[in-house]
Structure formats: C-alpha cells, structure tokens
Amino acid sequence: MASTNRRGRRPGSPDTRATILGEARTLFAAKGYAGTSVRAVAAAAGVDAALVHHYFGTKDDLFLAALQVPLDPREVLLPVAQGGVDGAGERLLRTFLAVWDDEATRLPLLTLVRSVFDPEGQRLVRDGFMLMVLKPVAAALGVEDAELRMSLVASQLMGIVMVRYVVGVEPLASASHDELVAAYAPALQRYLDGPLG
Amino acid sequence: MASTNRRGRRPGSPDTRATILGEARTLFAAKGYAGTSVRAVAAAAGVDAALVHHYFGTKDDLFLAALQVPLDPREVLLPVAQGGVDGAGERLLRTFLAVWDDEATRLPLLTLVRSVFDPEGQRLVRDGFMLMVLKPVAAALGVEDAELRMSLVASQLMGIVMVRYVVGVEPLASASHDELVAAYAPALQRYLDGPLG
Numbered sequence: 001m002a003s004t005n006r007r008g009r010r011p012g013s014p015d016t017r018a019t020i021l022g023e024a025r026t027l028f029a030a031k032g033y034a035g036t037s038v039r040a041v042a043a044a045a046g047v048d049a050a051l052v053h054h055y056f057g058t059k060d061d062l063f064l065a066a067l068q069v070p071l072d073p074r075e076v077l078l079p080v081a082q083g084g085v086d087g088a089g090e091r092l093l094r095t096f097l098a099v100w101d102d103e104a105t106r107l108p109l110l111t112l113v114r115s116v117f118d119p120e121g122q123r124l125v126r127d128g129f130m131l132m133v134l135k136p137v138a139a140a141l142g143v144e145d146a147e148l149r150m151s152l153v154a155s156q157l158m159g160i161v162m163v164r165y166v167v168g169v170e171p172l173a174s175a176s177h178d179e180l181v182a183a184y185a186p187a188l189q190r191y192l193d194g195p196l197g
Numbered sequence: 198m199a200s201t202n203r204r205g206r207r208p209g210s211p212d213t214r215a216t217i218l219g220e221a222r223t224l225f226a227a228k229g230y231a232g233t234s235v236r237a238v239a240a241a242a243g244v245d246a247a248l249v250h251h252y253f254g255t256k257d258d259l260f261l262a263a264l265q266v267p268l269d270p271r272e273v274l275l276p277v278a279q280g281g282v283d284g285a286g287e288r289l290l291r292t293f294l295a296v297w298d299d300e301a302t303r304l305p306l307l308t309l310v311r312s313v314f315d316p317e318g319q320r321l322v323r324d325g326f327m328l329m330v331l332k333p334v335a336a337a338l339g340v341e342d343a344e345l346r347m348s349l350v351a352s353q354l355m356g357i358v359m360v361r362y363v364v365g366v367e368p369l370a371s372a373s374h375d376e377l378v379a380a381y382a383p384a385l386q387r388y389l390d391g392p393l394g
C-alpha cells in the first residue's frame with residue numbers, strides 16, 4: 001500500500017479501480033487466465049488483494065471485467081446450461097445469435113475478436129471464450145470429450161462470427177434466427193453429443 | 198502509353214509489372230472483383246489493357262496474382278470439383294487442410310485473413326474465397342441453393358482457420374487430418390447437399 005500512497009492514489013478512487021483493471025488486462029493478456037492470480041494483479045496495481053476483491057468480486061468477475069464485454073456469460077448462458085444436452089445445440093446458437101445481433105454487445109465483442117491476431121489478444125479471446133463460455137456449458141451439460149467437442153463448437157461459432165458479422169456474406173448476414181437454426185443446429189448438436197468417428 | 202513514357206517506365210520492365218499489380222490490388226480491394234475491369238487496371242497503371250493480359254493472363258489470373266497467394270485454387274480444387282457431390286465434404290476438407298498445414302501457403306493466407314478486419318481487405322477475402330474457391334466448386338458439383346450452402350461451408354472452414362491456425366486451440370490445433378475429417382466432414386457434407394430445414 002506504501003507505493004499506492006507514494007503515487008498519490010487513494011484507495012477507493014476511480015483511479016485505483018482503473019489501475020487495477022488495466023493491470024488485470026495486461027496480466028491476463030500476457031499470462032492467461034490460469035497464469036494470473038488476484039494477488040499478482042493487486043501487486044502490479046500497488047494495492048492489497050482485498051481491495052481487488054472489494055472492487056471486482058472473484059477472479060472470474062475480474063477476468064470478465066478485463067475482457068470489457070458488457071454482458072455476464074454466466075447469466076446469459078443459464079438457459080443453455082440448464083436444459084440438458086438434448087436441444088443444447090439450438091439453445092446455444094439462439095443465445096449466441098441474440099448476443100451478436102445486439103449492437104450493444106456485438107461491437108465490444110468484435111473488438112475482442114479482432115485482437116485475436118495479436119499474440120496477447122489471442123490469450124484473452126481463447127480464455128474468455130473457452131473458459132468463460134464453452135467450458136461451463138460443457139460441464140453443465142455433461143459433455144464427454146469436452147475439450148475436443150467444445151473446440152468443434154467454437155470453430156463453428158467463430159466461423160459464423162467471421163462470415164455473418166465481420167465479412168457480412170449473404171445470404172447468411174441477413175438470415176433469420178430460424179433459418180440459421182435449421183442450417184446450423186444439427187451440426188452443433190452433433191459436435192456436442194453425436195458420433196465423431 | 199504516353200503517360201508510361203512520361204514517367205520513364207518501359208513496357209516489359211519489372212517496374213511496369215509491379216505497377217500493374219499494385220493498381221490491381223488497390224482496385225480489387227476498393228471495388229471488388231465484379232467492379233474492377235482489366236481496362237480500369239490498365240488505365241490506372243498507365244498502360245494498355247493488352248499489356249496487362251500479356252503479363253497476367255485473364256482477369257481471374259490478375260485477381261489471383263493480386264491476392265498474393267502462392268497457389269492457384271483452380272488447380273488445387275480440381276480433385277474436389279471432379280469427384281461429384283458424394284464425398285465432396287471430405288475432399289474439400291482434405292484439400293483445405295493440405296493447403297493450410299503447409300507453411301508456405303498458410304502464412305500468405307493468414308495475411309489475407311487478417312485483412313478481413315479492414316474494410317478494403319474484406320472485399321479481397323470475400324471475393325477471393327467465395328468467387329475463386331467456393332463458387333467454382335459449387336458449380337462443378339451442381340450444388341443447389343449454392344449461395345446459402347457455400348456460405349455455410351465458408352463459415353465452418355473459416356472457423357477452422359481461426360481456431361486451429363490463428364488461435365491454436367487444442368486438441369484441434371494438433372489433430373490429424375483423419376480426426377478432423379471424422380469430426381467435420383459430415384457437417385460439411387450436410388451443408389453441401391443435406392436437408393437444411
């Protein structure tokens with residue numbers, strides 16, 4: 001805490017919160033979710049770990065804040081996770097489309113996806129998407145071979161991001177959710193629980 | 198040709214070839230494949246259209262040269278296009294993986310994919326991938342609803358690019374071609390000729 005005072009930051013000020021968030025973003029980008037502790041973020045920001053928890057809650061909360069995405073995947077994904085694996089492909093796709101068709105969430109998510117081409121951004125995207133979205137869904141649904149199956153799911157969802165939302169290829173860019181469900185849900189469902197060999 | 202001489206370029210010099218290629222790239226990026234004529238490229242480069250054809254061949258050849266990708270999709274895709282629609286999902290995937298697993302082609306292709314986030318690059322990627330790769334395959338295979346079906350195929354292949362080759366998510370990044378065929382070929386085949394509703 002001494003260094004905090006030396007730099008003139010007051011605990012509880014917006015400056016302190018922003019400093020913590022900036023250090024968290026830097027560390028999560030450089031070392032990934034698993035390689036970053038709340039304690040390390042606190043040390044980098046020159047504050048006590050308790051203050052980090054006070055501002056941001058758990059490590060997951062801090063990570064989600066560092067991703068700068070205006071939604072909490074743990075809430076958004078509840079309807080996907082709670083319904084069992086039957087029909088989960090369709091539920092996951094409908095949730096994904098609702099989030100991405102909403103400009104308020106699409107624009108910050110696009111910023112995150114764009115960062116995938118620089119090495120530090122890659123880690124945020126991978127950890128954010130795999131650990132905060134797909135892994136909890138797989139656990140809730142009881143998906144077997146979760147790493148393989150969820151990376152298959154990730155590859156189809158990420159491709160929809162690129163083709164529908166980044167490049168805007170027609171007719172996919174203008175297709176309704178029902179049309180997209182008819183086209184994609186069987187593939188996603190097979191990735192979740194179908195035969196892969 | 199007067200302007201060429203005024204600028205001191207000799208027809209037939211490497212400079213002239215590079216100038217044509219630079220103008221072609223600029224025009225294809227700004228106006229797309231359909232909106233760019235060989236005549237317009239020639240005018241922008243201050244040369245005669247015949248000289249453009251002399252150096253680069255057809256408009257397709259010029260477009261492929263402008264994409265700066267060290268392969269000719271018309272040759273690479275022959276085994277995909279020639280075998281009929283049965284099994285085309287697997288043949289397309291194996292061809293795609295062979296091209297992307299080869300560093301000599303992967304690195305220039307990654308440069309192209311990265312450019313998808315700037316508006317001009319988007320057009321090159323979209324026209325390059327859809328018009329030079331997927332549309333001729335669809336035509337050769339007799340795919341119905343080709344625009345929808347090939348954009349579904351595009352979304353899965355582009356997602357594999359992002360997850361396997363850009364981000365490197367395991368186990369997809371290290372999976373063998375046979376494993377990837379087992380996982381993806383049925384989905385690709387359904388996008389090509391299966392029920393979508």
